[in-house]
Amino acid sequence: MHRFWKRTYVKACKPREPPCPPPKETKQISKNWVSYGFDYENCQDDYNYHHASYFFTITLCIIFGGFAWTYAPDVCLRDWAQREAFLELRRREAGGMPAIDPNYVPKGKIKIPSQQQLCDMDIEIVI
Numbered sequence: 669m670h671r672f673w674k675r676t677y678v679k680a681c682k683p684r685e686p687p688c689p690p691p692k693e694t695k696q697i698s699k700n701w702v703s704y705g706f707d708y709e710n711c712q713d714d715y716n717y718h719h720a721s722y723f724f725t726i727t728l729c730i731i732f733g734g735f736a737w738t739y740a741p742d743v744c745l746r747d748w749a750q751r752e753a754f755l756e757l758r759r760r761e762a763g764g765m766p767a768i769d770p771n772y773v774p775k776g777k778i779k780i781p782s783q784q785q786l787c788d789m790d791i792e793i794v795i
Contacts, residue, residue, distance in 0.1 A: 706717035742748070760767055780793060 700710050703711075703714050704718035705714075706721070707714040756766055
C-alpha cells in the first residue's frame with residue numbers, strides 16, 4: 669500500500685476556550701474582562717446577552733425582515749402599471765399610431781418663459 673494511505677493526522681489546535689471564566693458562586697470579575705454593556709456583574713450573562721441580542725437583531729430583523737420585504741406583494745401596483753403600458757404600446761402599434769401622441773398636451777396649455785425671465789441663460793427649448 670502507498671505511504672499516503674498510512675498517514676495519521678494529529679489535531680494541532682487546542683480546544684476552544686470560553687471567552688469568560690466559568691461563573692462562580694461569589695461575584696468575581698476577571699481582571700481582563702471588558703463588559704459588552706449588558707451585565708456589569710456577571711461575565712457569562714454579559715456574553716450570552718450580547719450574542720443573543722445580536723442574533724435577534726441581525727438574523728431575525730435584517731435577514732428575515734429583508735426577505736419579507738423583498739417578497740411582499742406589490743402594493744404600489746408597479747407590475748400592473750408596466751403591464752398596462754405594454755398593452756397600450758401594442759394597441760398603438762397595431763393601430764398604426766405613434767407610441768406617444770405629440771399633441772398629448774395641447775400647445776396652448778404649455779407656458780414657456782420669456783427670454784427676460786430666463787435671465788440670459790443658454791437654454792435650448794426643443795419641441
